[in-house]
Structure formats: structure tokens, C-alpha cells
Amino acid sequence: MLRAFFIALSENKPLRHFSEQSALGQRMSRRFVAGLTVEDCLRAAKEVNDLGMSVSVDNLGENVTNAEEAKHSAALYHQMLDEVNQRKLNANVSLKLTHMGLDVDPKLAFDITTGLVHQASKINNFVRVDMEGSPYTQKTLDFVHQLHRENGNAGHVGAVIQAYLRRSQDDVRKLIADKIRIRLCKGAYKEPADIAFQAKSEVDANYVKLMKILLKSGVYHGIATHDQNMIAATKEFVRQENIPASAFEFQMLYGIRRDLQQQLVEEGYGMRVYIPFGTEWYPYFMRRLAERPANAMFVLKNLFK
Numbered sequence: 001m002l003r004a005f006f007i008a009l010s011e012n013k014p015l016r017h018f019s020e021q022s023a024l025g026q027r028m029s030r031r032f033v034a035g036l037t038v039e040d041c042l043r044a045a046k047e048v049n050d051l052g053m054s055v056s057v058d059n060l061g062e063n064v065t066n067a068e069e070a071k072h073s074a075a076l077y078h079q080m081l082d083e084v085n086q087r088k089l090n091a092n093v094s095l096k097l098t099h100m101g102l103d104v105d106p107k108l109a110f111d112i113t114t115g116l117v118h119q120a121s122k123i124n125n126f127v128r129v130d131m132e133g134s135p136y137t138q139k140t141l142d143f144v145h146q147l148h149r150e151n152g153n154a155g156h157v158g159a160v161i162q163a164y165l166r167r168s169q170d171d172v173r174k175l176i177a178d179k180i181r182i183r184l185c186k187g188a189y190k191e192p193a194d195i196a197f198q199a200k201s202e203v204d205a206n207y208v209k210l211m212k213i214l215l216k217s218g219v220y221h222g223i224a225t226h227d228q229n230m231i232a233a234t235k236e237f238v239r240q241e242n243i244p245a246s247a248f249e250f251q252m253l254y255g256i257r258r259d260l261q262q263q264l265v266e267e268g269y270g271m272r273v274y275i276p277f278g279t280e281w282y283p284y285f286m287r288r289l290a291e292r293p294a295n296a297m298f299v300l301k302n303l304f305k
Contacts, residue, residue: 066104070101071101092125092126095130126158163210166196168210183221234250
């Protein structure tokens with residue numbers, strides 16, 4: 001019930017507008033969002049790098065309504081890639097296609113994303129195309145396959161697979177066939193039972209199944225989870241299969257399970273922290289609470305410290 005409640009809140013536009021404009025709302029978001037500006041994010045990325053972890057940065061936003069908004073979003077990403085390169089940070093970028101204008105003009109979104117991937121390729125960096133709700137799944141995967149095939153882009157653009165979708169095993173096999181890097185997560189949108197597993201046990205079982213396929217593929221993937229059972233299953237599988245820790249990385253969200261992030265680094269595993277920033281933080285924040293409602297109590301306890 002709490003998960004459904006927070007997902008519903010993530011879609012509440014009046015509450016979103018109020019929260020994103022209020023000082024209290026911005027204060028609440030700071031646990032999971034690095035700040036509002038590029039400089040805020042770069043500062044957080046440096047701090048995470050200093051702890052021995054790599055980073056993926058995300059300018060929060062989705063479903064822009066016009067071409068100018070999409071171009072502005074792209075400009076921030078170009079700036080971020082330039083700054084990451086100049087400051088020699090261990091960081092790549094993540095983006096959503098609807099933030100690049102997919103709902104406005106698919107060609108515009110593809111051209112914008114192509115430009116970012118080309119820039120990343122030139123400086124030996126990487127663009128992760130995030131996954132959104134199920135209406136965008138096929139469009140997003142088609143975009144990634146097409147981008148990856150373009151000259152010079154191979155190895156510089158990757159996808160995200162959500163383990164709660166019933167289609168994900170087929171999608172994984174197609175991406176691996178093209179040697180496309182995948183971030184495997186559980187999924188944070190409300191989806192109907194005909195296309196998504198509803199029980200946690202089913203999602204977990206599919207996550208483990210997909211993790212094993214990824215780690216046997218020979219492609220460098222990200223195992224994105226805070227679930228200690230999923231982490232334990234991953235560690236056991238790589239031990240059994242003699243897969244080196246350098247063949248993959250764990251990924252976690254900024255502000256969540258920092259103790260576990262540091263523990264995995266100390267054990268010799270790669271750890272990438274997903275660091276979001278920007279003014280449009282509200283839907284992201286609510287989806288983090290939906291994934292783990294205990295985070296809500298944590299935020300409230302620390303709000304007035």
C-alpha cells in the first residue's frame with residue numbers, strides 16, 4: 001500500500017509544483033539529490049570518487065513539452081561531460097529520452113542523444129539511456145540499439161533493464177547479442193500484472209536469473225540494487241563461476257546504504273553511485289520512497305537535526 005501511495009504522489013502535479021518550489025521540499029530531497037546545479041553535482045561526484053567509487057550523473061527531468069526545453073536539457077549534459085573530462089572525474093552520465101524530447105519529436109530526441117553519445121565517445125566516456133515506464137520500453141531499446149550501431153558509438157552507450165517486466169529476459173538477450181552494456185534494476189513504476197511481476201518474490205527470482213545471464217555474457221554490466229539478498233546472490237554466483245570482480249560493477253543510488261557501498265568497495269568490488277541533480281527532483285524522490293518506504297521515516301528523522 002505504501003508503495004502505491006508514493007507512486008501516486010509522484011504523479012501529483014500540484015504537490016510536485018509546491019514541493020519543487022518550497023525550501024522545505026528541497027531540504028527533504030537532499031538525502032537523495034545532490035543539489036540543483038551542475039556544480040552541486042560535480043562537487044558530490046568528487047566526494048564519491050574520493051571514497052573509491054565511480055559515478056553516474058543524471059540531470060533530473062522527464063516529459064519535456066517543447067523543443068527548447070529538450071535542447072536546454074541537452075546543453076546541461078554537454079556541459080557536464082565537458083566538466084567531468086576537464087576535472088578528470090570518474091563519472092559518466094545517465095539520461096531519459098523523454099527529457100531529450102521523445103514526446104515532442106522522436107527525431108529531435110535521437111539527434112540530441114546522438115550528439116551526446118558522440119561527445120562521450122570522443123573523450124572515452126559513456127552515456128546510459130535510462131528506462132522509463134512501459135509505454136517507452138520498446139522505443140528506448142530501439143534507440144539504444146540504433147545508437148550503438150553508429151560508427152564510433154560501440155561501448156559508449158548503454159541501456160537499463162527492469163527485472164519486474166516479463167519481457168526483460170528477451171530484451172537482455174538482444175542487448176547482449178549487440179554487446180550493449182546493461183544496468184539491471186528491479187523497476188520503480190506502477191505496471192499492470194499482464195506485463196510485470198507483482199510479487200516481490202517473483203521480481204527477485206527474475207532479477208537473479210537476469211543477473212546470471214549478464215555476468216556470463218562477457219560484457220561489462222552494472223548490477224544495480226540495495227537488496228542485500230540480491231547482492232549476496234551475485235557474490236555467490238561470481239564465486240562459483242570464477243568471475244573476477246573487475247568484470248562487472250555494483251551500482252547504488254546516492255544517499256542510500258552508504259555503509260553497504262563502502263563495504264563492497266573494501267571487499268574489492270566496483271561500485272558506481274548514481275547521483276541526480278536538478279530542479280525537477282520531485283518524481284525521482286517519490287519513486288525512491290516507493291521503492292523502500294522505510295526511507296520516508298529516515299528522511300523525517302533527519303529533517304530537523
